[in-house]
Amino acid sequence: MNWKALLFCILAAPWARAETITLSNGEWLPYLSESLPHYGAVSRIVTEAFALEGITVKYVFRPWPRAYAEAQRGLVNGSLVWSVGPPSTERAREFLASDTVLEAQSVFFHRKGYNFTWTRDADLAGLRIGGVAGYEYRFEEVPGVRLDRAPNEELNLRKLVAGRVDVVPASLDVGRYILRTKFKPEEAAGITVAAGRYNTTQYRLIMRRADAANAGYLERFNRGLRKLKESGKYEQYMADLAAGRY
Template sequence: MRALLSCLLLSLLTALPVAADAVRLTNGEWPPYLGEQLPHQGVASRIVVEAFALEGVQVQWEFHPWARSLQLAERGKRHGSAVWLRSPEREAKFFISDPVVESGYYLFHRKDYAFDWQQVSDLQGRRLAGTRGYDYGEAFQQAEAAGQLKVNRVNSDEIAFRQLLARRIDLFPMDKVVGFDMLHQHFSAAERAQLSFHPKPLRADSLHLLLSREVAENAELIERFNRGLEQLRASGKIAQYLLEMQRPLSLGP
């Protein structure tokens, strides 16, 4: 009888739903990939949440300025942060996931500005703008530091686009998807119709989830996340989400 009761108790316990693990992640504003007020907090956030969910992990987001987001994660105050470029400095401090989304920076210009380029040296003599704190790739950064490129660093991407429309600059590097989204959010159809971009990317990178090496369980969590991410990608949902994000974006009226 005792053995029967033990078996019944064990079966009841195993039938109870197991509470999902929870992971606290920082985030920032970079529409349409990331944003507190966006549907699903942005497409990159959605991918992170759904990849973790496939491994039984719930995500709790916190939105902060980017420097604060990275600092909290780096110190192990939060599990990690989404989404970031890979670098040797970050590899020393974080477990870095497989790619979540891809980012491509292109040189935006006015349609009436004749322009072509193959290497960064071709940009010499052009009036360039860049956003403060942004890294536009090793070759660009080195040329700027050496004085070979004159780059007017401004406080926001929107300011740079307005300078482009006002003919105060010739070129502005910007992630294409983010740039399209910004143009639709803050500029008129007539203004958008004046702009284009060169098809050659200035830089192309993957963006990743970072999990702090200061948090003991993160070594296991990064493996679980990568498994969920692979499964989500194989399902076709990531491609679907990215297509849905880009469908309404256009530089035309």
């Protein structure tokens, strides 16, 4: 083999074409965490979707405001995962967004034996509801709703166990993870989930519009995400998450 042929083979090798991008990430157990296997199920989905398109992902874990700011300033290629909202929002104007990576179901947790039925927001009037400081809830302006805020979901669930609030709205996966890992088994056994979902939120990978390469990266990511779903791996990773394997 002459040197020209050898050079062609080297340049044609898959590892020679490999690209690496950096994404800011954060702590949102059990979806995302620096301490979890594969950095959590959602990080694993993003990693493998890019890998199917020949792109390697490096994560930098930051507090959420910093993770977002670094993506805004172009210090990283993008960030995961975020809800984007309608085109008129600042986030939608600044960022390109991928196809949906995570669809999170929000529910009401309550104590077993507590008579709670809910079909519309008006049914929440008169209840003591445990909310997280800084979160916006669509029902908080409903007349008669009493929102008792705490710094995080764990403290709200502790108030629920103690009978200091009646219901706690939270992501189904997040609430179950906290009950499984932070509470005594007998405490967790006393909490249940009300029928129905009060909210469904779609979360996506975001990349700054101002960076010319990002449209191409997102196109490749979406293609890889479709491949991951077609293979059945996406469904398996989410099933593993729901089963407590992260």
